[in-house]
Amino acid sequence: MFTIDDLTDRLGGYLPPDEIQQVKRAFYYAEQAHDGQHRRSGEAYVTHPLAVANILANMHMDHQSLMAAMLHDVIEDTSVDKPAVETQFGKPVAELVDGVSKLTQIAFEDKAVAQAENFQKMVLAMSRDIRVIIVKLADRLHNMRTLGALRPDKKRRIARETLEIYARVAGRLGINTIRIELEDLAFQAIHPMRAERIKRAVISARGHRRSAMRQVQDTMQQSLNDEGLSGTVMGRQKHLLSIYRKMRDQRKPFAEIMDVFGFRIVTDDVASCYRILGIVHNLYKPVPGRFKDYIAIPKANGYQSLHTTLFGPRGMPIEVQIRTREMEAMANNGIAAHWLYKAGQTDHPIAEGSRARARSWVKGLLEMQRHAGDSLEFIEHVKNDLFPDDIYVFTPKGDIMELPRGATVIDFAYSVHTDIGNSCIACRIDRQLAPLSTRLESGQTLDIITAPAARPNVAWLNFVGTAKARSAIRHALKHQQQKEAIQLGRRLLNKALSVFETSIEELDDALVKRALKELDIEDKDTLLESIGLGRHMAYVVARHLIDLLDGQGATASGEAKSQQPVVISGSEGMVTSFARCCHPLPGDDVVGHLSAGKGLVVHRAECNNLADKQNPDKLFTLEWAENIDEDFLVALRIEVESRRGLVAELAGVVTDADANIERIGIEERDARLASVNLTLAVKGRVHLARIIKRIRNLHSVEKIYRLGQ
Known part of the structure; x- marks a missing residue:
């Protein structure tokens, strides 16, 4: 069993002795507070906070985060309160512990409201200290690893919450090691039989592919060595949920998904990344349209890498990711890499950039929280905002804006500023006027046209894609x-x-x-x-x-x-x-x-x-009122002889009378007669009378009357 001595040995690699001593003191304090408490598995309760601290130690988190991990359940599950923690360990640690603790004092109507309120409380704590969410993710990861003792229905509920919120938050903060494990554990809890079958198939397929993988890996490594470039080529494994989602969404059999070979090349600097890209493109032909440069334009969570897909031996597809060692640390640990570099007493621009992005994201969450009507509406916005598949568009000044795939002009306007979104009336995309509902593509340049008296339209809610825009419009x-x-x-x-x-x-x-x-x-x-x-x-x-x-x-x-x-x-x-x-x-x-x-x-x-x-x-x-200049809807029913070209004739008459057809429907009554239901936008009674007179003059019309009388 993992002990506090094992943890302190691990911490000796990156923390000074006085900080390690503080972590040990927090452990003994938690051990005493949880004395007599046991987990459902029968283990002493303190094994859980110790395991959470161990997960954070793997990420090289600072000593205050580790202390908070040790103490994160004492406020919630023991008689110890926040002031007592603050007295013993200081205010930063007490704030972290309080931010991770649930709202146990409030009785909620149902689990959904409790989940929403707890997440809302945690967001406020995150705004003060982003480490709150990192400690919470480590806590959730260990809970997912030990789900076995729970009832099946509770397992599924916790697993769904993990997939919908915590795995996505980990992805948004770039902590992919935790995201992947959370996703796979949740998948195994929700669909145990499917997960087991895919796991067995992966093990079997890995044996068949080993020689082919080794051949490609050795060829790439040799090419790097011949060019005198420092770089390590590694095979890349797909995780269970990723395989399942591709099979389900792309409707592909397991064999086709596993036919794609994945490799990662890690090197020393950015210049070497681009040189290695040239080498692999020279070695195997690239697939057109499958190259992405996330080094020049990083993802929203700070992820940086070159992605390319190649035609390998015998036509098998090869996916290659090329990145520096710092980018590799960022891809695995995301925002947590900031503390990894800090522990080595060197601030690194990649980690600092990640922290800035995380702060910006949390700031956006707080703005959504202010606009949301209640916690359930807020958490709905958050779920919608946690999809990492982004596009990149440009402002007229050349600034890059990150938006989720499927975002529209309105989403872009609100991402610039809420006031711009509220007052936008039109847009130019690459200097061409475009509707506000246009879905954007990477590389486009947008110029928003605003008017002081303009205001949001309720119809915008039908096509906006980002949570920030939806929240601000509501x-x-x-x-x-x-x-x-x-x-x-x-x-x-x-x-x-x-x-x-x-x-x-x-x-x-x-x-x-x-x-x-x-x-x-x-x-x-x-x-x-x-x-x-x-x-x-x-x-x-x-x-x-x-x-x-x-x-x-x-x-x-x-x-x-x-x-x-x-x-x-x-x-x-x-x-x-x-x-x-x-x-x-x-x-x-x-x-x-x-x-x-x-x-x-x-x-x-x-x-x-x-x-x-x-x-x-x-x-x-x-x-x-007098002099009304608005359009009003009116419904007409027209009994007509059914014949070809009738709808076009009706549309022509309506258009000539300066009216618009909003809806049209035709019901066949018998072989000869039909009823046309017409909804028009007209100026008033006099305008309607003129339209009815013109329609009545058509040869095929037998009867016309206004509905709702």
């Missing part, structure tokens, strides 16, 4: 809806107060505050927003205010509330919508129904759906 729309709800609430409350010949602006502030207190509402804007969204009735609030004003109740009758109608123009925004059941148009007699959470829904006065509305206080008389 936040802006929420703020926009709130602002519009306050404006509508003010209009509705003032309309109700006009019966009593006053307005909210004329009422005394002290009286309004008293009313807010009695209604248990924080402030006036919250009250107006609640009225605008239909949660509070304007007339009921007005009566309450007037009762407080004169102390004897309102003098006007309930019927008097329908005084001046509310004027609408069709451009009120998100809290005023037009009913899809009757499609009201300017010129129609209209009525407003206040719907909780939606705001004011405009119906035609004769709409059948209004007959079901039991509460007359929720109905408002509306009238249209």
Whole structure:
């Protein structure tokens, strides 16, 4: 069994004696705190923190991280609290331990909320010290290694959480040794039979391939030696989940996946990387379009390497990665390589660059957290953001921006700055105007065009790819809806107060505050927003205010509330919508129904759906503003003789009448007749009448009528 003496022997290779002594002291403190506690496997509990510290020692983490690993469960599982840890080991170690500890004091409704809240707490701790997540990853890795003692359903739940969050975080921070092991352990817990079959097949295939692999490896090594270049050629193994995903996603049999030979060449410096690339391209022909230079443009997690695919002997594909020793350390340890170099008292630009990227990523997480409505929405954004397959595009000044594959112009705008995203109206890609929904490709240059009065569109949520953009759009729309709800609430409350010949602006502030207190509402804007969204009735609030004003109740009758109608123009925004059941148009007699959470829904006065509305206080008389310049949807049904070219003829008539077809559908009634359902965007009743007249004049049309009457 691994002991504290084994660990201290290992630490002697890179830590000074006084720091090793502090790590030992933390171990004995944890051993005493966990005295009498055992893991499900029956081992003493302290074996877990010791194993976590050993994982961190393999990554050459600093002594404070190792101490936090020893103590990471004492706050959660023993009577020791954070102040006691701080007194014994100092504030940095106490903050690390607290950041890794779960929120045990709060009772959550379900596991998903608990997971989200715990991750949210950890992100805040990461923003102060990135080592929190490294200690947490080591903790999760040892837990995954010892899943065997748990129930199958609990195994699967922990494994899924590991795949969705922790393996991706490890990948995002470039810690690939931990990422690969987490993925394989999770795969074995979720699909044990599939994992076992692939593992046996890999062992069998490795035996058959050994001679061919050795031949290619020796040929490459000899070529490097002949050119006097220092470099080591190593075979590269595929891990289980990677093989499974390729078989599933690419629909390839196991034999085809294993036919690809992988090699890694590690050398001394960047210049040698490019020289070795020339040697292997001279040795075997490269596959066109399969070369990637991650040295010139590193991945978002700091990963650097040259990737190329070659046609090997007898046409077998060979994948080669070429990198320096520092890049190899970064590929395995990612952000943790910073402490590896620090332990040797040398700061290295690769490790510093990785730390800067990690800080930038955590900063982005904090921004998403501020915009998210709750922890579940936040963790959904995080999951979407943890895919490492990136593209690289350029700003007009030549700066490189990293975005996930599938990102759009809107994603790029928000990655530059939230205000740019919120106000963008158009884009030039390589100097050509392009739609905001265009999916980007590596190498493109983007120039965003903005307008001060522009605002995000809810339709953007249908095509944006990055979590930052989605989070910022939702936040802006929420703020926009709130602002519009306050404006509508003010209009509705003032309309109700006009019966009593006053307005909210004329009422005394002290009286309004008293009313807010009695209604248990924080402030006036919250009250107006609640009225605008239909949660509070304007007339009921007005009566309450007037009762407080004169102390004897309102003098006007309930019927008097329908005084001046509310004027609408069709451009009120998100809290005023037009009913899809009757499609009201300017010129129609209209009525407003206040719907909780939606705001004011405009119906035609004769709409059948209004007959079901039991509460007359929720109905408002509306009238249209003059000179409306908006498009409104209207639904028509046309009974026609079925014949070729009919749809084109209808489209031509509609276009000539300056209208747009939004939707069209055809239902065959019999061999001769058909019904055409047409949804048009028109300016109003007069415009619609002109369109109907033109359609009615078509030879094939037998009947036309407006739906929703």
